[in-house]
Amino acid sequence: MLQHKHLIDIDEYSADEIIEILDTAKSFKEVNDRAIKKLPTLRGRTIINLFLEPSTRTRTSFEIAGKRLSGDVINFSASSSSTTKGETLADTAETLDAMNCDLIVVRSKQEGAPRILTQHMGAHVVNGGDGKHQHPTQALLDAFTIRETLGHLDGLKVGIVGDIAHSRVVGSLVPLLNIMGAEPIVIGPPTLMPARPDVLGARCSYILDDVLPELDVVYMLRIQQERLESAALPSLREYAMLYGINLARMDAMKDDAIIMHPGPINRGVELSQDAADSDRAVILDQVNSGVAVRMAVMYLLLGGEGNGAAA
Amino acid sequence: MALLLKNAHVIDPQNDIDEVTDVLVRDGLVVAVGTDIELPEKLLVKDCAGKYLIPGMVDVHVHFRDPGQEYKEDILTGMRAAAHGGFTGVVPMANTKPVIDTGAMVEYLLEKAAWEPGRTRIYPLGACTKGLAGKELAEMGDMVAAGAVAFSDDGHGIQDGGMMRQVLDYAKMFDAPVLSHCQMEDIVGAGVVNEGVVSTRLGLTGWPAAGEETQIARDIELARLTGCHVHIQHLTTARAVDMVAHAKAEGVPVTCEVTPHHLFLNEDDIKADSYSTNLKMNPPLRTKEDNIALQEALIDGRIDMVATDHAPHAAHEKALEFNHAPFGTTGLETALGLLLTHLVLPGKMSWQRLVEVTSVAPRKLIGVEQVELVEGSTADYTIVDPEASWTVEEDDFYSRSKNSAFLGQELTGRATDVFVDGYASMEDGVVTF
Numbered sequence: 001m002l003q004h005k006h007l008i009d010i011d012e013y014s015a016d017e018i019i020e021i022l023d024t025a026k027s028f029k030e031v032n033d034r035a036i037k038k039l040p041t042l043r044g045r046t047i048i049n050l051f052l053e054p055s056t057r058t059r060t061s062f063e064i065a066g067k068r069l070s071g072d073v074i075n076f077s078a079s080s081s082s083t084t085k086g087e088t089l090a091d092t093a094e095t096l097d098a099m100n101c102d103l104i105v106v107r108s109k110q111e112g113a114p115r116i117l118t119q120h121m122g123a124h125v126v127n128g129g130d131g132k133h134q135h136p137t138q139a140l141l142d143a144f145t146i147r148e149t150l151g152h153l154d155g156l157k158v159g160i161v162g163d164i165a166h167s168r169v170v171g172s173l174v175p176l177l178n179i180m181g182a183e184p185i186v187i188g189p190p191t192l193m194p195a196r197p198d199v200l201g202a203r204c205s206y207i208l209d210d211v212l213p214e215l216d217v218v219y220m221l222r223i224q225q226e227r228l229e230s231a232a233l234p235s236l237r238e239y240a241m242l243y244g245i246n247l248a249r250m251d252a253m254k255d256d257a258i259i260m261h262p263g264p265i266n267r268g269v270e271l272s273q274d275a276a277d278s279d280r281a282v283i284l285d286q287v288n289s290g291v292a293v294r295m296a297v298m299y300l301l302l303g304g305e306g307n308g309a310a311a
Numbered sequence: 312m313a314l315l316l317k318n319a320h321v322i323d324p325q326n327d328i329d330e331v332t333d334v335l336v337r338d339g340l341v342v343a344v345g346t347d348i349e350l351p352e353k354l355l356v357k358d359c360a361g362k363y364l365i366p367g368m369v370d371v372h373v374h375f376r377d378p379g380q381e382y383k384e385d386i387l388t389g390m391r392a393a394a395h396g397g398f399t400g401v402v403p404m405a406n407t408k409p410v411i412d413t414g415a416m417v418e419y420l421l422e423k424a425a426w427e428p429g430r431t432r433i434y435p436l437g438a439c440t441k442g443l444a445g446k447e448l449a450e451m452g453d454m455v456a457a458g459a460v461a462f463s464d465d466g467h468g469i470q471d472g473g474m475m476r477q478v479l480d481y482a483k484m485f486d487a488p489v490l491s492h493c494q495m496e497d498i499v500g501a502g503v504v505n506e507g508v509v510s511t512r513l514g515l516t517g518w519p520a521a522g523e524e525t526q527i528a529r530d531i532e533l534a535r536l537t538g539c540h541v542h543i544q545h546l547t548t549a550r551a552v553d554m555v556a557h558a559k560a561e562g563v564p565v566t567c568e569v570t571p572h573h574l575f576l577n578e579d580d581i582k583a584d585s586y587s588t589n590l591k592m593n594p595p596l597r598t599k600e601d602n603i604a605l606q607e608a609l610i611d612g613r614i615d616m617v618a619t620d621h622a623p624h625a626a627h628e629k630a631l632e633f634n635h636a637p638f639g640t641t642g643l644e645t646a647l648g649l650l651l652t653h654l655v656l657p658g659k660m661s662w663q664r665l666v667e668v669t670s671v672a673p674r675k676l677i678g679v680e681q682v683e684l685v686e687g688s689t690a691d692y693t694i695v696d697p698e699a700s701w702t703v704e705e706d707d708f709y710s711r712s713k714n715s716a717f718l719g720q721e722l723t724g725r726a727t728d729v730f731v732d733g734y735a736s737m738e739d740g741v742v743t744f
Contacts, residue, residue: 009583090630110632111514112586131634133514133583171514194511195519 002300006125008114010136010172015179022144024296024304025289031068032292041299042071045102050092050117051077051128052108057263058128058138061287062105065294071103089113090120097121103298106130124301129168138262139172141293143180145286146217149258154181157214160202161243162221162270163192163232169221169262174200185211188221188243191232208243212252219260220245220270236269246272250280258282313337313351314733319359319694323366323684324663325671334364336690339428339733344684357728359694365666366682367399367691367729369434369673370643371490372465372544372568372618375401377423379408384623384711386423389643390431391744392621392710394736396643397726399691400432401621402677405443406466412438414453421458429734430744432691434677436461439478439489445469448481455485460677463490465544466593470496472529479539488540488566488676491530494594498522503634505595509578513586515633518595520548527551531558534565542676543567545620547594549604556613566676568618569605571649572640572716577602580716588629589716593638606653609668610660616672619646623712640716644708649717651697651724690733697724709742 002017010018031037047066051059059075066073076096089108093116096104103124106114111131118125129135147153158177164170164186177184178201186193186202197204205211212218223239233239240246245259259281265271275281316334321344323329328344335342335350343349375389376382384392386403393401403420405411411420417435424433437454439462441447451462462482468491469475475491482489502518504510510517527543531554534541543555546567555567572592577599581590590596608614622639629636650669654660670693674681682691703720705713729737736743 011583088627088631108632110634112583112633115584115586116630116632131514132516168514195506195517196508196511199508199511 004301006114006118007136007297007301008118008125008127009134010139010179011175013179015181018140018143018176018179021140021293021296021300022147024300025144025292028295028299029289029292032288037068038070039068040070041304042066042069042302045071045302046100047071047073047298048096048101048104049073049075049128050096050104050106051075052106052113055107055129058107061290062128062294065291065298068291069295069298071298089116093117093120097123103302126297126301131168132166132171133168134171135168136172137290137294137297138169139176140297141286141290142173142219142260142262143176144289144293145260145282146258148289149282149285150216150256153177156182156216157185158182158217158219159185159187159208159211159215160219160221161187161208163223163227164188164197164221165192165194166224166227167221170200173219174202185215187211189233192227208249209252212249213254216254216257217260218245218253218257222262222264223266223269240269244270244272245275247274250275250278253280260286263287313342313354315350315354315356316364316692316694317356317358317360319362319364321364321684322662322666324667325681325683326685328684329663334684336730336733339690341684341686341688341690343686361696361698362727363662363695363697364684365662365693365695366670366684367693367731368397368647368669369400370398370619370621370646371402371461371616371673371676373401373403373621373643374406374623374639375403376623377407378419382711383625386420386433388709388711389621390424390433391742392641392643392708393431394729394742394744395709396645397647397693397695397729398431398643399693399729399731399736400434401643402434402436402461404463404465405436405438410438410442411436412441412443412449414450414457417454417457417459428732429736430731431736432731434679435459436463436490438462439464439482440469440474443467445471445474448477451482451485451487455487459487460679461488461490463492463544465490465492468492468494468526472533475530476533476537479533479537479541483537483539486678488542490542490544492544493523493526493530493546495522495526498525502595503591504581505578505597507578507598509581513581513583520550520597523547523594524550524554527554531555531563531565534558535563538564540564540566545570545573545594545618546614547573547597547605548601552604552608552613556608566615566672568616569609569614570618570620571642571646572596574602574605574609575649575653576716586633588631588633588636589640589714589718591633591636591638592640592716606659610654610664614668616668616676617646617650618673619643621710623710624714625712626714629714639714641708641710641712641714644710645703645715645717645722647695648701648722648725651695652722656697656723690730692730693726694728695724696727699723699725699727701725
């Protein structure tokens with residue numbers, strides 16, 4: 001059982017706690033491979049997916065996770081909520097609290113939004129991504145995938161490539177890798193770097209080819225169209241030239257190095273067709289692990305012990 | 312009736328006074344200072360033993376939200392908060408709704424303040440440009456005729472350099488200073504916290520110090536060009552201090568102010584486990600190194616004065632997400648306690664210097680009569696108990712808003728009594744109006 005009520009900021013979790021989540025996820029992953037993929041563990045529990053910005057993939061993953069544990073999962077999305085009609089997040093939280101929800105997953109453009117929920121409701125809060133701050137379940141599923149593929153996390157060099165400044169994935173993955181004894185390196189143009197990558201605990205490089213041969217994991221971030229509009233990049237073509245993974249760059253990688261991506265991929269930009277579909281790419285394993293990791297987080301936060309799958 | 316302020320430790324750097332003595336006041340004026348004063352029969356005596364008596368403090372940077380947003384603060388609640396914090400006069404900024412950009416708006420302000428002895432003085436300030444839009448000159452002459460003492464587009468600095476030059480040239484004929492909120496908006500962008508450690512850690516959009524420093528450099532050069540007095544509002548960085556000091560040494564008519572929150576708080580106070588919106592400021596809290604540099608510059612004279620940028624906001628507004636919450640903290644009721652606790656009582660800053668930065672320099676900036684501790688001076692005084700221990704709490708504020716960045720802090724020293732024109736606006740910690 002975790003000594004935490006919420007999962008908002010991965011910095012608050014110890015290596016032992018992260019291992020407990022990953023081990024629990026492993027047992028749930030086996031359940032997900034069965035024909036009957038359902039456990040009674042969270043029967044009678046109410047889980048709300050509060051999605052204040054659109055995200056089909058993450059929301060679906062949390063929804064499947066909750067349903068596989070027999071929880072009652074309700075989706076409350078921006079288009080059907082009153083947050084667009086001038087209701088404050090605090091009022092939304094109090095309204096949902098009055099409906100006795102047990103666990104709430106929140107996705108918001110606003111950094112710190114999950115903290116506001118904790119101040120206004122009694123439910124467990126899971127951060128499903130808050131602005132440019134953190135996305136802890138993504139980092140956990142990434143760690144799970146690396147561990148499954150390469151056998152361990154400690155000592156690995158993990159290069160995270162792309163729009164570091166605007167990435168909540170980086171906000172959680174870099175601290176998690178540090179906690180687990182891996183070595184994160186953030187790679188991208190200076191226009192897409194945060195002011196102080198060192199405070200997250202990452203080494204910084206602008207030139208991918210300088211560090212590519214030493215990486216065990218090449219983690220590609222999605223480039224958003226709006227970065228072109230904000231003049232951070234001259235063109236996607238040049239971005240692909242400087243940072244895209246293609247056949248030539250795969251040749252420069254370590255033999256057993258893997259390629260990861262949080263999705264959705266821009267084929268031909270971050271990854272060429274060859275790279276996206278190569279044996280090195282574990283992108284669909286990440287998606288698959290996501291459900292198991294989110295089951296583990298829900299299970300452990302709601303007071304579960306042991307591997308959960310035996311229940 | 313005459314009033315005798317007895318056994319007060321009187322501080323007046325203008326006359327080099329630093330002694331325990333008595334002050335006799337009648338009809339708003341000081342009649343005599345000394346221990347052997349001939350006393351009239353009808354006399355009110357206020358024992359000030361153990362307390363300091365200083366020229367009343369003036370805050371040249373407050374927001375009273377009146378007209379338009381009286382739910383945050385109105386002129387009366389703002390005047391009360393000022394008295395409670397030890398201030399005898401304040402300069403409310405023009406960014407109300409509508410903006411104070413005409414003589415009629417200045418008259419509204421003065422009428423609503425309904426000044427009489429024993430109430431906080433309002434020194435009116437007008438906008439530099441119509442509607443704070445930075446496009447057309449406001450009717451400065453009309454506002455001066457109505458009583459305006461200074462001009463500022465605070466809240467949204469004038470972005471166009473050519474427009475700023477016109478403002479300074481035009482304001483010069485009224486001998487009124489232009490108070491400049493320096494932030495180059497295309498560099499600052501959508502920033503909400505200092506660009507650096509906190510923006511990276513919390514994922515919030517950064518606000519680089521360069522956005523502020525670039526425009527300070529511009530305004531210094533325009534002050535040199537036009538000869539108009541430019542007063543840099545709420546500067547926040549060590550480099551900004553250097554630029555202003557350098558310009559002053561060259562004889563450019565420029566002065567500057569610093570706020571208590573930029574002196575005593577920094578970006579490290581904004582934590583990932585709270586995202587406290589009471590720490591969301593414009594300009595943002597900078598670094599610990601800047602805190603130290605600003606304190607040193609205030610003490611040694613490179614920074615001219617303290618101003619609070621008292622920025623009241625309603626609880627429901629500050630309860631929003633960090634990006635959506637408005638900028639600012641209240642400041643009138645905590646400024647003196649902070650300066651005493653962190654600078655004066657530990658011996659880093661003298662009482663004389665405290666008076667210079669809270670009283671003498673602010674009055675000099677806006678060109679109003681100085682208050683002294685000599686016969687004939689106007690009796691605007693603040694009496695300070697240097698030993699009062701207190702905790703910053705919402706319930707203690709007279710301001711209508713409770714958004715203080717200092718809530719929960721333990722402070723030592725505060726004003727107990729304030730006299731404006733010889734009559735108490737606060738007596739034994741209780742505001743009288």
